[in-house]
Amino acid sequence: MAESTETIAERLKDAFDSLTRAERQLADSLLQAYPVSGLASITQVAQNAGVSTPTVVRMVQKLGFAGFPAFQAALRAELEARISDPISKRNTWAESAPEAHILNRFTDAVIGNIRQTLTQIDLDMFERSCAVLADPDRSILVVGGRITHSLAEHFFLHMQVMRAKVTHIQSISNAWPHYLLDVAQGDVVVIFDVRRYENSTLKLAEMARERGAHIILFTDQWRSPVHDLADCAFCGRIVAPSAWDSMVTLMLMLETVIADVQERTWDTSKARMEALEDMFDRTRFFRKFT
Structure with missing residues (x-):
């Protein structure tokens, strides 16, 4: 095939x-x-x-x-x-x-x-994932791999602005078990894992599942082994005329999830964004032209 x-x-x-x-x-x-x-x-x-x-x-x-x-x-x-x-x-x-x-x-x-x-995506699964991510009572942990860590960081930075209790597990750290110490029943672990699937990512998913975490997976069309442990899985096609796989489809899905969660949490996320912008202004983090 x-x-x-x-x-x-x-x-x-x-x-x-x-x-x-x-x-x-x-x-x-x-x-x-x-x-x-x-x-x-x-x-x-x-x-x-x-x-x-x-x-x-x-x-x-x-x-x-x-x-x-x-x-x-x-x-x-x-x-x-x-x-x-x-x-x-x-x-x-x-x-x-x-x-x-x-x-x-x-x-x-x-x-x-x-x-x-897009013809394969389960819309009910999409809605469930966004509802879980928007739940302020759940902590969120985000982790990627050697290549997908950039997707994980992109997702983390946006979620961190919109809501509290979001943690980025550094994929290059050998101390990732530390992050699981405070995972409670119902917390969310968002995992990015594409082909040449990483053993440490699967082990992290297994341990998170044992602690009652809800797992959301972003993977490819062949599906990471983490798929068997995931509550929700976004499977994007990644083949391109290159030695490297294309992450465009996964980026599209994760940014769509971000947009949906933003709408679900707007009453609180707007206030967080305003507070962050005030900090940026006070620290002169961004260049102003006015």
Whole structure:
């Protein structure tokens, strides 16, 4: 399966309403430990889901595959894409790169990423996430990884202005367990994690979950392992004609969340913004031209 097409997880979710009861049972089983759950033999996949092997064959054909071998080949391609390094990612697109200018090719890829992501987003999940983030009784912790730390910082700075009790867990710090000491039931941990998923991020999510935290995840179309622990997950498409993934779609989603939370908290966030602007004026933090 090429990176520009839907993942199998996305296909399963799109087709879910049209599946039979047994096929839905199989889909649930595949998504529980996705994508590894689909790499066993067809007999084992059927047994794990409590369905027959003909049910497996029928469902993968409904997803658009000629048969189970083609389905597994697509899963293996997804796994390879999830762990690929920058050099191999560049080689994937460079061999068949069109003649058009990089500005056009990159922009077309990003627009396609946005369009496909928006067709997949769960609006109810979006609303729940924003409501949780706007709840003043919950503390919020934000963490990113080696690349996504810039997204985490962007999110943190805006949330910190709008409301109290927001903490940025520095991803380069080996003292991150300290931040979990005061996490209470219902507090929110916002995690940014894209392919080449980081082990420390998964461990942080596991420990936060044990303490009763509500986890909101921003990840890619292949979904970080943190997805299995998350209460809400924003899955953005990130493939671009570059050795590096594009974070534009994730930035769009997080800025939209920020805008929604701002509206939900405007009565208090406006006063915080005014107080901050007064501090900026008193310290002459920004240059004035009047």
